[in-house]
Amino acid sequence: MLAQMGTTAIQTHGLTRRFGALTAVEDVTFSVAPGQFFGFLGPNGAGKSTTIKMLTGLLEPSAGTIEILGQPFGATALELKRQIGVVPEGMALQGRLTAPEYLHFVGRMYGLDKATTQQRTEELLEFMQLANESRKLVTDFSHGMQKKLALAAAVIHGPKVLFLDEPFEGVDAIAAGMLKTMLQGMIHRGATIFLTTHVLEIVERLCTHVAIISRGRLVANGSIAELRSGVASTVPGAEGERRLTLEEIFLSIVGADGMQEPQQELSWLA
Amino acid sequence: MAGVGGAGVNGAGLAGPGAGPQEPAGPKGLSGGGERPLETGVFGTLARGQYAALIRLRWHMFTNELRFRKGALELGARTFGYMLYGFTGLMIGAGAGAWAYILVSSQQWRFLPIVFWIGFLIWQMVPVMLASFQEQFDLSILLRFPVGFKSFFLLYAFFGLSDVSTILGGLCCAGIWVGVTLALPHLFLWTTAALGVFAVFNIFLVRAIFAWIDRWLSQRKTREILMAAFMVLALSAQLLNPALHNFPGRSGSHASRHARPQEVQRIELEYSPWLRTANEIQKWLPPGLAAASIREVAEQNPGAALGRLGLLGVYFLAAGLVLAARLKAEYRGENLGHSPKQSKRAARRVRYPGKESTSESRSEFASETTSAEAGKAWSGAGWLGTGTGPITAVMEKELRTLMRSIPQMYVLGAPLLMVFVFGSMFRSNAGGGNVYPLALPICMAYSILGFSQLFSNNLGTEGGGIQLIFLSPTPVRTVLLAKNLFHALLFGVDVLLAGILVSLRLGAPDSAVLTGTIAWLLFALPINLAVGNLFSLTMPYRVNPGRLTRQRGSQANALLSLLAQLAVLVVGGAVFLLCWHVDNLWLATPIFLALAGGAFYVWIRVLRNSDGMANRRRDVLIATMAKTD
Numbered sequence: 082m083l084a085q086m087g088t089t090a091i092q093t094h095g096l097t098r099r100f101g102a103l104t105a106v107e108d109v110t111f112s113v114a115p116g117q118f119f120g121f122l123g124p125n126g127a128g129k130s131t132t133i134k135m136l137t138g139l140l141e142p143s144a145g146t147i148e149i150l151g152q153p154f155g156a157t158a159l160e161l162k163r164q165i166g167v168v169p170e171g172m173a174l175q176g177r178l179t180a181p182e183y184l185h186f187v188g189r190m191y192g193l194d195k196a197t198t199q200q201r202t203e204e205l206l207e208f209m210q211l212a213n214e215s216r217k218l219v220t221d222f223s224h225g226m227q228k229k230l231a232l233a234a235a236v237i238h239g240p241k242v243l244f245l246d247e248p249f250e251g252v253d254a255i256a257a258g259m260l261k262t263m264l265q266g267m268i269h270r271g272a273t274i275f276l277t278t279h280v281l282e283i284v285e286r287l288c289t290h291v292a293i294i295s296r297g298r299l300v301a302n303g304s305i306a307e308l309r310s311g312v313a314s315t316v317p318g319a320e321g322e323r324r325l326t327l328e329e330i331f332l333s334i335v336g337a338d339g340m341q342e343p344q345q346e347l348s349w350l351a
Numbered sequence: 352m353a354g355v356g357g358a359g360v361n362g363a364g365l366a367g368p369g370a371g372p373q374e375p376a377g378p379k380g381l382s383g384g385g386e387r388p389l390e391t392g393v394f395g396t397l398a399r400g401q402y403a404a405l406i407r408l409r410w411h412m413f414t415n416e417l418r419f420r421k422g423a424l425e426l427g428a429r430t431f432g433y434m435l436y437g438f439t440g441l442m443i444g445a446g447a448g449a450w451a452y453i454l455v456s457s458q459q460w461r462f463l464p465i466v467f468w469i470g471f472l473i474w475q476m477v478p479v480m481l482a483s484f485q486e487q488f489d490l491s492i493l494l495r496f497p498v499g500f501k502s503f504f505l506l507y508a509f510f511g512l513s514d515v516s517t518i519l520g521g522l523c524c525a526g527i528w529v530g531v532t533l534a535l536p537h538l539f540l541w542t543t544a545a546l547g548v549f550a551v552f553n554i555f556l557v558r559a560i561f562a563w564i565d566r567w568l569s570q571r572k573t574r575e576i577l578m579a580a581f582m583v584l585a586l587s588a589q590l591l592n593p594a595l596h597n598f599p600g601r602s603g604s605h606a607s608r609h610a611r612p613q614e615v616q617r618i619e620l621e622y623s624p625w626l627r628t629a630n631e632i633q634k635w636l637p638p639g640l641a642a643a644s645i646r647e648v649a650e651q652n653p654g655a656a657l658g659r660l661g662l663l664g665v666y667f668l669a670a671g672l673v674l675a676a677r678l679k680a681e682y683r684g685e686n687l688g689h690s691p692k693q694s695k696r697a698a699r700r701v702r703y704p705g706k707e708s709t710s711e712s713r714s715e716f717a718s719e720t721t722s723a724e725a726g727k728a729w730s731g732a733g734w735l736g737t738g739t740g741p742i743t744a745v746m747e748k749e750l751r752t753l754m755r756s757i758p759q760m761y762v763l764g765a766p767l768l769m770v771f772v773f774g775s776m777f778r779s780n781a782g783g784g785n786v787y788p789l790a791l792p793i794c795m796a797y798s799i800l801g802f803s804q805l806f807s808n809n810l811g812t813e814g815g816g817i818q819l820i821f822l823s824p825t826p827v828r829t830v831l832l833a834k835n836l837f838h839a840l841l842f843g844v845d846v847l848l849a850g851i852l853v854s855l856r857l858g859a860p861d862s863a864v865l866t867g868t869i870a871w872l873l874f875a876l877p878i879n880l881a882v883g884n885l886f887s888l889t890m891p892y893r894v895n896p897g898r899l900t901r902q903r904g905s906q907a908n909a910l911l912s913l914l915a916q917l918a919v920l921v922v923g924g925a926v927f928l929l930c931w932h933v934d935n936l937w938l939a940t941p942i943f944l945a946l947a948g949g950a951f952y953v954w955i956r957v958l959r960n961s962d963g964m965a966n967r968r969r970d971v972l973i974a975t976m977a978k979t980d
Contacts (some may be wrong), residue, residue: 189744
């Protein structure tokens with residue numbers, strides 16, 4: 082039996098991944114409570130995608146443990162995999178299928194029966210505004226359409242924990258608004274969402290808790306209010322009435338080593 | 352509009368007004384070279400720099416791959432492959448040269464075009480057979496750089512001159528050149544010119560054909576038309592059958608050889624109107640023109656020779672124009688997909704049970720159906736018999752992918768057609784038309800050759816979708832089992848069809864041979880599946896099922912799977928020959944059944960271990976399948 086509500090939705094302890102001499106993720110420990118919308122931030126190459134791959138079973142950790150819904154999680158934890166949905170970095174689509182065919186395939190891979198898969202496929206295609214494209218092969222979809230389809234595939238089995246790696250990349254503003262509403266709806270119904278994105282405005286609007294990773298190490302973890310108060314003293318002018326934006330918080334935390342001012346302008350650019 | 356009309360997407364739009372495709376240098380300071388003006392044109396400073404950069408890029412890609420064990424294996428396999436192609440090409444070249452020498456020295460000029468036609472067919476047909484095994488560099492990546500169209504065209508036409516078709520076709524041409532020159536040395540220069548134009552024509556034509564096929568395969572409507580055309584062609588090829596069936600003189604028997612002149616005479620009489628028409632037509636086609644131009648020079652008709660060569664040159668230009676037309680569209684940044692349509696139903700309200708849908712209410716449906724329900728459904732829907740569950744899902748997906756992949760269907764179907772067309776070779780003309788006793792297993796072995804790639808790279812068409820296999824609660828072994836079952840089903844249909852075709856051509860087989868062949872197939876299938884699963888997990892490569900060219904093949908996988916298939920054939924051949932030698936073909940059945948039992952056990956063991964293997968290698972598998980470069 083899977084753990085009931087009350088335990089953590091996601092828990093890592095000392096999570097580490099090495100690629101030869103390079104340590105991409107080092108000793109990362111955090112927990113995400115059930116029903117939390119959790120933002121996982123970091124500069125490029127900080128280790129976000131590596132972490133999400135380990136959390137979803139796509140990559141084996143070199144060290145450390147992962148628990149999902151209170152159970153140890155690994156590539157062979159098939160029962161647990163049925164409880165999670167993922168939009169991975171590469172979207173995991175099948176180019177030679179149409180969108181309905183792909184959703185049928187995914188639904189059945191997650192153990193849904195045909196009738197349920199059919200019903201949810203139709204609903205999802207309507208919701209994602211892909212119903213008119215049902216004869217088109219996925220390979221002919223635009224990037225944004227593919228993102229929407231990947232998200233549809235991630236939720237078709239009604240997961241309790243949803244991992245989203247850059248879900249809003251390439252999605253137009255209308256679709257992004259729709260997706261945000263859908264994700265918030267899932268949170269209201271008790272699902273947990275683990276989100277990585279570079280769009281800090283989205284994280285600020287949606288997420289209640291945030292963790293920041295830089296150079297493979299977790300450098301901040303907590304609610305946005307906690308992070309704000311934590312860095313307030315280090316940001317000039319933040320002590321007064323003005324609320325720090327997440328971007329300012331982020332830059333304050335990783336900026337020192339992650340984003341230094343260029344020493345000089347590029348000589349050949351006007 | 353120079354930036355759009357002339358240069359399109361390649362970045363030349365930066366050049367500002369007046370900059371055409373050949374003037375891709377940007378504004379001062381952005382031109383890369385900086386202050387000095389760049390020579391434009393196909394061999395200008397910029398183009399030469401780009402060619403050099405491309406060569407360096409290929410070199411770096413090559414050396415970087417050697418950093419990995421797989422890369423070293425690939426290098427070994429590629430070296431072996433080129434040696435094999437080179438050897439085959441030399442054999443073909445030697446054969447073509449000897450034949451050309453005999454024909455020219457004996458003044459049998461009317462048969463010389465046949466040698467050229469063989470070279471032409473090798474050049475144009477081999478890529479279709481080997482396209483998916485070859486690694487081909489996709490030059491469309493260059494379009495984001497300021498590459499002039501002429502440079503792009505030149506690169507496309509001549510990049511990859513080391514591919515198999517060029518090696519085989521080129522060596523065939525070289526053989527003809529040597530043969531003709533040895534027979535009539537004074538034709539040296541003219542033969543060089545004629546064969547040179549013929550070779551360049553072939554290079555342009557094969558690239559034009561593949562560029563257009565890739566274009567047609569990329570859109571649904573043209574894909575379906577191409578599919579229909581392919582089927583018509585395949586059926587038309589069967590018309591060759593009666594002609595081949597009645598073609599005498601195939602047997603190498605003494606009586607047959609003795610009767611050959613009379614038979615040739617009879618054929619000429621019987622088929623003379625058809626042959627005459629065919630000859631008249633082929634004279635005006637490139638292989639006929641190349642052969643005829645050499646003949647005209649030998650017969651002291653320089654004007655006619657020049658005319659023929661000129662016409663061959665026109666064909667070369669036509670092939671170049673056809674290729675240019677395709678590449679121009681690609682260069683301008685065409686969208687091969689369907690143009691995005693405005694969703695007519697975007698604003699339509701969707702009615703859900705019990706409520707009018709709004710974006711708010713719709714957003715919640717995903718959570719209404721919980722994973723607990725999925726689990727409930729899962730427990731009762733796991734196996735094939737229910738018509739649902741992951742096994743049938745994977746099989747259904749495989750079927751859909753196959754049905755939309757003409758190259759894959761061709762690879763599977765072509766051997767069947769060849770079995771039907773050439774099956775009668777196993778019937779002897781002498782001795783009352785006796786059938787070679789082992790014709791059935793030989794035809795069967797040939798008909799299953801097309802499965803080699805399907806078996807040994809069964810994850811190849813997954814692409815980025817392979818991640819789903821690791822994300823979903825379906826074990827990898829279940830996915831492999833489903834794929835194996837689907838391939839076994841295809842295999843069964845294929846051998847059944849092959850059996851029917853062979854029976855139609857040669858009559859009902861001997862019962863001992865039939866049961867022996869079935870037993871051999873029962874051995875061949877599981878061992879191929881087992882080896883295929885191992886290769887698929889250890890040396891996979893991404894296959895774009897909608898493309899014939901620009902694939903990233905794996906020579907190591909191709910070579911090793913070929914060797915595995917060869918081993919299965921050798922075992923089959925050895926057992927059959929042994930049993931034939933002891934004059935008891937019935938003996939083959941129990942031997943093969945015993946081997947089949949062992950093969951089945953190996954297959955089960957490999958399947959059982961596949962989860963562990965796949966999970967250990969999942970990052971490599973995902974990286975290999977998901978990469979798009």
